[in-house]
Amino acid sequence: MRFARVATPEGLTFATVDGSVGQEVIRVIDGHPFEEPKYTGKQWPIAEVRLLSPVLPSKIVAIGRNYADHVAEVFKQSAETLPPTLFIKPPTAVIGPEAAIKIPEFAHDVEFEGELAMIVGKPCKNVNREDWKTVIRGFTIVNDVSSRALQFADGQWARAKGIDTFCPLGPWMETDIDAFDFSDLPIKAHLTRDGETETKQDSNSNQMIMSPGEIVEFITASMTLLPGDVICTGSPAGTAPMFPGDTIEIEVQGIGRLRNPVERA
Amino acid sequence: MRFARVATPEGLTFATVDGSVGQEVIRVIDGHPFEEPKYTGKQWPIAEVRLLSPVLPSKIVAIGRNYADHVAEVFKQSAETLPPTLFIKPPTAVIGPEAAIKIPEFAHDVEFEGELAMIVGKPCKNVNREDWKTVIRGFTIVNDVSSRALQFADGQWARAKGIDTFCPLGPWMETDIDAFDFSDLPIKAHLTRDGETETKQDSNSNQMIMSPGEIVEFITASMTLLPGDVICTGSPAGTAPMFPGDTIEIEVQGIGRLRNPVERA
Numbered sequence: 224m225r226f227a228r229v230a231t232p233e234g235l236t237f238a239t240v241d242g243s244v245g246q247e248v249i250r251v252i253d254g255h256p257f258e259e260p261k262y263t264g265k266q267w268p269i270a271e272v273r274l275l276s277p278v279l280p281s282k283i284v285a286i287g288r289n290y291a292d293h294v295a296e297v298f299k300q301s302a303e304t305l306p307p308t309l310f311i312k313p314p315t316a317v318i319g320p321e322a323a324i325k326i327p328e329f330a331h332d333v334e335f336e337g338e339l340a341m342i343v344g345k346p347c348k349n350v351n352r353e354d355w356k357t358v359i360r361g362f363t364i365v366n367d368v369s370s371r372a373l374q375f376a377d378g379q380w381a382r383a384k385g386i387d388t389f390c391p392l393g394p395w396m397e398t399d400i401d402a403f404d405f406s407d408l409p410i411k412a413h414l415t416r417d418g419e420t421e422t423k424q425d426s427n428s429n430q431m432i433m434s435p436g437e438i439v440e441f442i443t444a445s446m447t448l449l450p451g452d453v454i455c456t457g458s459p460a461g462t463a464p465m466f467p468g469d470t471i472e473i474e475v476q477g478i479g480r481l482r483n484p485v486e487r488a
Numbered sequence: 489m490r491f492a493r494v495a496t497p498e499g500l501t502f503a504t505v506d507g508s509v510g511q512e513v514i515r516v517i518d519g520h521p522f523e524e525p526k527y528t529g530k531q532w533p534i535a536e537v538r539l540l541s542p543v544l545p546s547k548i549v550a551i552g553r554n555y556a557d558h559v560a561e562v563f564k565q566s567a568e569t570l571p572p573t574l575f576i577k578p579p580t581a582v583i584g585p586e587a588a589i590k591i592p593e594f595a596h597d598v599e600f601e602g603e604l605a606m607i608v609g610k611p612c613k614n615v616n617r618e619d620w621k622t623v624i625r626g627f628t629i630v631n632d633v634s635s636r637a638l639q640f641a642d643g644q645w646a647r648a649k650g651i652d653t654f655c656p657l658g659p660w661m662e663t664d665i666d667a668f669d670f671s672d673l674p675i676k677a678h679l680t681r682d683g684e685t686e687t688k689q690d691s692n693s694n695q696m697i698m699s700p701g702e703i704v705e706f707i708t709a710s711m712t713l714l715p716g717d718v719i720c721t722g723s724p725a726g727t728a729p730m731f732p733g734d735t736i737e738i739e740v741q742g743i744g745r746l747r748n749p750v751e752r753a
Contacts, residue, residue, distance in 0.1 A: 309644060310646045327710070445592070448580075
């Protein structure tokens with residue numbers, strides 16, 4: 224099932240999303256997406272609503288260096304000498320689909336990073352890897368926008384990856400976790416510039432170093448996760464610079480596409 | 489004026505704190521500490537309430553390497569080669585005064601870091617350094633608990649400093665900002681072990697590299713700050729290992745003391 228947060232002509236609400244691409248129907252629910260939906264009976268064609276980020280996370284915990292091919296391209300090292308690490312993006316960086324990524328003057332070498340994101344469904348701590356599906360409510364797509372210049376200048380990544388608008392999230396949450404096969408889940412990023420679209424990231428979750436279960440175990444050994452918290456599972460290779468005027472579309476099979484234009488802040 | 493968040497026999501509430509050390513009176517307010525207090529008429533002696541963290545931040549943004557003496561002791565470099573940086577602690581790390589810092593087995597070389605913290609009073613972005621007092625509601629004390637082993641192993645500091653209970657905050661927020669003289673504000677940390685108390689940090693805000701105004705300008709160039717968000721201004725020298733059984737008391741002149749026992753998680 225797909226859950227979205229939407230702005231309708233009658234206000235903000237959670238909803239489910241049914242139907243095929245471009246013809247989706249938004250069915251308003253009473254309550255939140257962490258329980259079985261209770262429908263109000265209201266519904267809208269997708270063209271008449273605006274999709275927002277599917278959740279408002281209290282924290283966004285991200286795994287860095289979780290794809291061997293991306294470690295090689297950005298850090299010029301192997302994943303053996305530079306293992307996965309953990310960083311945090313602030314909630315104020317979150318935007319929804321179609322909202323603009325706004326690059327400030329001082330942030331140079333800004334790149335997109337298309338990733339699968341997990342959305343936490345219940346408060347949890349010390350989760351064993353094999354139990355990860357009991358605490359994850361669903362998946363969405365994240366673009367972990369990063370200024371490479373600030374990332375390397377600061378050493379810490381919080382600023383490079385934490386600038387307002389640097390965490391596009393959406394277009395919705397897919398709760399059918401069992402339908403995802405991590406041995407073969409395509410993850411892509413398409414860059415549109417001057418009317419031409421090029422696929423820059425074209426990788427697969429089979430390149431992941433830490434699996435979803437290992438990530439949940441790793442994070443919850445340290446931190447309590449809360450419903451709506453977001454876990455970014457890491458970017459595969461193919462990240463590339465983007466500039467005002469570009470549009471970035473991240474595609475994860477089984478979820479859909481997260482599209483955001485790029486502007487100067 | 490001092491604002492606290494307290495658990496009273498009648499429930500959780502915000503309150504003001506009046507009176508001298510040990511004899512404080514907690515006066516319950518109707519509303520929140522970001523406006524002039526409206527008193528309900530209820531009051532309690534401090535001994536009959538439990539102080540909680542003074543705010544529940546949506547994010548905790550911290551400046552690392554902001555004291556030259558601490559840069560030298562931890563990183564073995566000068567502040568010129570290793571300038572201040574920015575990192576984020578998650579809200580789930582926050583505890584209040586007297587709550588236990590709980591060290592998990594895998595977190596080695598855990599040290600206290602006594603710091604002055606600013607509490608944001610209004611939503612703000614792109615604040616000029618000279619206007620910082622218009623967006624900061626008050627000051628409190630933070631203990632930026634850090635596992636040095638995880639900090640250096642991970643490279644990123646989010647896990648080392650983001651473990652549950654690793655952000656003691658309090659005991660209250662002091663809003664009389666103008667009473668603080670940053671050219672001479674003593675900051676201390678006292679460690680009690682086996683009944684003996686030793687002052688381990690004994691420094692002064694005159695060692696700060698970035699001033700409060702520069703910090704607010706630096707952060708808000710990237711991130712929107714929201715009411716209740718916390719800015720940790722950096723730790724001076726003297727941080728030291730702590731172990732289960734210890735008690736750590738951070739002291740900032742003009743605010744008071746933040747005391748937390750240390751336990752094994």
